[in-house]
Amino acid sequence: MAELWTMYGMPLAIIVGKILLIVGPLLGAMAYLTYAERKVMAAMQMRQGPMVVGPFGLLQPLADGLKLLGKETIIPSGANKFVFVLAPMLTFALSLVAWAVIPVNAGWVLADINVGILYLFAISSLGVYGILMAGWASNSRYAFLGGLRSAAQMVSYEVSIGLVIVTVLLATGSLNLTEIVMAERPLWVTALLFPMFVIFVISALAETNRAPFDLPEGESELVGGYNVEYSSMTFALFFLGEYMNMILMAAMTTILFLGGWRVPFDIAFLEFVPGFVWFAAKVAFVLFIFLWSRATLPRYRYDQLMRLGWKVFLPFSLLWVLVVAGALIYGGGLPPATVEVIHVIP
Amino acid sequence: MIEALFFYVFSTVLVLSAMMVISAKNPVHAVLYLILSFFNAAGLFVMLGAELIAMILVIVYVGAVAVLFLFVVMMLDIDFTRLRDEAQKHAMVGAITGGVLLGELAWVYSQWMGARDALARAAQTAPQATKGLTNAHALGQLLYTHYAYLFQVSGLILLVAMIGAITLTLRSRPGVRKQVISHQLDRNPADVVKIEKIETGAGVS
Secondary structure: OHHHHHHHHHHHHHHHHHHHHHHHHHHHHHHHHHHHHHHHHHHHOOOOOOOOOOHHHOOHHHHHHHHHHOOOOOOOOOOOHHHHHHHHHHHHHHHHHHHHHOOOOOOOOOOOOOOHHHHHHHHHHHHHHHHHHHHHHOOOHHHHHHHHHHHHHHHHHHHHHHHHHHHHHHHHOOOOHHHHHHOOOOHHHHHHHHHHHHHHHHHHHHHOOOOOOOHHHOHHHHOOHHHOOOOHHHHHHHHHHHHHHHHHHHHHHHHHHOOOOOOHHHOHHHOOOOHHHHHHHHHHHHHHHHHHHHHHOOOOOHHHHHHHHHHHHHHHHHHHHHHHHHHHHHHOOOOOOOOOOOOOOO | OHHHHHHHHHHHHHHHHHHHHHHOOOHHHHHHHHHHHHHHHHHHHHHOOOHHHHHHHHHHHHHHHHHHHHHHHHHOOOOHHHHHHHHHHOHHHHHHHHHHHHHHHHHHHHOOOOOOOHHHHHOOOHHHHOOOOOHHHHHHHHHHHHOHHHHHHHHHHHHHHHHHHHHHHOOOOOOOOOOOHHHHHHOOHHHHOOOOOOOOOOOOO
16 A cells, blocks of 8 residues: 555655645636736727736736626537536647647746647647637637638648747757757847747747637627637636637747746856746747737638638748758758668668 | 546446447537537547647647538538438348447457556556656647657648549539629729719709
């Protein structure tokens, strides 16, 4: 019995503790992202935003959450019940599991797997299922159209995200997220990667269905898009999943391009600030770009969205993969090759 | 012990969901079961230490192929009673085809001949087999170093398939009004907007 505890019980308890340490702050960050969104947009539109609940409206997210909890969950009579209930749970769960591989500080990661970036890419490409299933199971025209739009949009922008990831991998030579953060890049490589950073942030906006690419929930033509039939907690899970995905995409941007938990520009006297603070600050910066673009830009038309994804981003990122690969070979910026060679048995 | 437990969970769910794919009445449910079985196959790959293959399986098949399946199946307008009648009509042919395939599989398995050291390698997980290289490095060496030309040839075959698909579906439609972004951006307010001061009681000519 004691052996069972040391072999399985203890590690299990430690893992559960680590998961709680990740999920707890994450849920708090997500709740206050909704608050930040309202405040930032209010400031940009010369309003005050939430001011009533608590000082400066700071308790507004809690009030919103409680209100949603108290509502009644309505399942439409024509809906496919199982898929209808499964869809929001899937969306929310997927937005949480991706955090298993995100390193927030040196060694502060739940699972330091050596295909971390592929895992993130896989999980973020699964987000489309929740939306597609919700749109289909609602048995409603608006929801279905929203789901279809979203599926086409997310699949299109995944392609350019994949190519962006390829260029970063060329410069770092590892699929492990910690190694990607720690990789030393010369300045000219960073400059070469800058266009990819721009493409990645824009694709992240499209991948998370945020303005200016929020066609799946374009309220002017689709009422509320894929989540029209959802109420109460089922709606809340979609809503929270969207914000969680925003934080996830911001974290991916931070890890791939902004150097994760490292001190910006390697300024020596800032070393006393712990790494996870830098990580959070960089994530917050990217999230601010998300909110900023929502307050600034009008929504894209559907054909413009597809044109941007397939006719602008895809050719450009393909070309840029070639440019970066060529420049790395001739400039000597390639990561050191592995010495060990496998011998193939003929 | 835990490994064996996970293996049995993954493989049981894999086989059950694969059976549900062909027996589910609703095609959308069938595709969802297909996705579930992909996931369990990916889990088995992870247990073998082939995490790169597992991730590729999830990215390519679940993230792209199954989305298109679901996309198409959701758009279909299906009459379930007719579907069942049709399925019963073809039950005999299906059973014969399946039986022949099963028999062939059984025959191949009974005649199975392994390569020289295949059995010894089958017992290894991927990291042992590749001497500590990560999956990505090992596969990269195989594909881009040892079999670079074959890899190029497979790329060319895919290119041919892609060109074929495009030529099959590309048709020129007359009378379609296309938007040219540069023309739209070139429009100057001074050329297209006229501001007129209208006198009270007088119209615009």
